[in-house]
Amino acid sequence: MPEMDGMALARAIKADARIASTQLIMLTSLGQRFTPAELQAVGLEGYLVKPVKKDRLFETLLRVVGENPSPARRIQSTKPKNEIQTQIGAGLNVLLAEDNLVNQKVAVTQIKRFGCTVDVAANGQKAVSALETKAYDLIFMDCQMPEMDGYQATAAIRELEKAGPESCGWTAPIHIVAMTANAMEGDREKCLHAGMDDYISKPVHPDDIRKSLERYHTRPAPPQV
Numbered sequence: 001m002p003e004m005d006g007m008a009l010a011r012a013i014k015a016d017a018r019i020a021s022t023q024l025i026m027l028t029s030l031g032q033r034f035t036p037a038e039l040q041a042v043g044l045e046g047y048l049v050k051p052v053k054k055d056r057l058f059e060t061l062l063r064v065v066g067e068n069p070s071p072a073r074r075i076q077s078t079k080p081k082n083e084i085q086t087q088i089g090a091g092l093n094v095l096l097a098e099d100n101l102v103n104q105k106v107a108v109t110q111i112k113r114f115g116c117t118v119d120v121a122a123n124g125q126k127a128v129s130a131l132e133t134k135a136y137d138l139i140f141m142d143c144q145m146p147e148m149d150g151y152q153a154t155a156a157i158r159e160l161e162k163a164g165p166e167s168c169g170w171t172a173p174i175h176i177v178a179m180t181a182n183a184m185e186g187d188r189e190k191c192l193h194a195g196m197d198d199y200i201s202k203p204v205h206p207d208d209i210r211k212s213l214e215r216y217h218t219r220p221a222p223p224q225v
Helices: 006-015 036-042 054-067 071-088 101-112 124-131 150-162 187-193 206-218
Strands: 025-028 046-049 093-097 117-121 138-142 175-180 198-201
Touching: 006 025, 006 036, 025 054, 046 054, 054 206, 071 206, 093 101, 093 124, 101 117, 101 138, 101 206, 117 124, 124 138, 124 150, 138 150, 150 175, 175 187, 175 206, 187 198, 198 206
Parallel strands: 025 046, 093 117, 093 138, 138 175, 175 198
Antiparallel strands: none
16 A cells, blocks of 8 residues: 555554554455564464455454454464374376466465466467376366367367277376356356366465365265276
């Protein structure tokens, strides 16, 4: 914000005894990250990345206002959670199909946070080709890409799987998670109808990645051929 930014405002509030007990949550733009020590030093209870999603806002309010643990207790509790996050994707080979360079960097950082190994394909055709050279456990597939979009790539992958093991070098059916900026009613059904297994909307949040990885682990076993 102009004149006084959020961090300066937080310090001013905490310095005023009349309002120092006010609980503060930072709203920050994508790319800005704060460590627990930085948050504690200013007196912030947490932060949310804009644009804020309803479920993330609800979880943060519940944690800060409902449970109301002390800052020190919250900071101490982050380590086990991070360890659990890393274990969720440990050992998984992930293919990210995404044409936008900024979105690539953000998504790769978020996916690696859970212990996954990530390769990037810049369009659907390259994603199909990548599957022919390396075995992947799951694909995060952007729906709108040049040359071959996510729907077409998924259809091509499913056709190869129908042809039998000799036509694909991966364990079929491979798990495909759609990523789309179209958060419209019916988009999820469109993705599932195209042969995708899961659906998350952009901008992608780490919680969405985590839930997708958890659903991957709990999906029904592929049929034995």
